[in-house]
Amino acid sequence: MAKPLQVVVVTPEATILEQEAEFVALPLYDGEIGIAPLHSPLIGRLGYGEMRIKTAAKTLHYYIDGGFVQVVDDVVSVLTNKAVLASKLDIAVAQAQLNSAMTKPVNTPELLAIRDRIVAQARAQIHVAKVASKA
Structure with a gap:
């Protein structure tokens, strides 16, 4: 089995999340993308919408307010204006x-x-x- 993804979510104020994940779904400016381990490198422009982070135990839901995503070597770096846990909306x-x-x-x-x-x-x-x- 491939090693898990490392997900890092950063806003201008703070690092919101640093966690391992099996899968991440993100809202791009022009659609949605799913990222699993061994994904090819990419840089994408984020839109407004739901980020889902699937771990072994649960799936986390966040609202993402634009920004950028970078995927390199199983590290998913999300730079966004705002990331809010969906249950807090x-x-x-x-x-x-x-x-x-x-x-x-x-x-x-x-x-x-x-x-x-x-x-x-x-x-x-x-x-x-x-x-x-x-x-």
């Missing part, structure tokens, strides 16, 4: 952020981009919280 807060963003006027391309980012983040948080609550 509040659906009501995310829904309020979504509703607020949808009511803001957008009359410039910059305001439209900001609104779209907030909407994507809120929708991803709601999705991750719902999926994790069923797991």
Whole structure:
């Protein structure tokens, strides 16, 4: 059997997680990627969504807020703006952020981009919280 992955999740504030894993699923900017031991090296741009870390004992669910992932020699390094354990997400807060963003006027391309980012983040948080609550 191949040696396990080493997963490191870092935000600007702190190292959130350093753990061995059997499998990691991450939200890329343009889809989802699964990483198992012996994965080829890569660098990818992260999107907003769920990171799943499967260990021998359980599966951890996190909300990831963009950033980058690097895979080299069975080490998965995740650099993100925010990583929150899915059980700590509040659906009501995310829904309020979504509703607020949808009511803001957008009359410039910059305001439209900001609104779209907030909407994507809120929708991803709601999705991750719902999926994790069923797991």
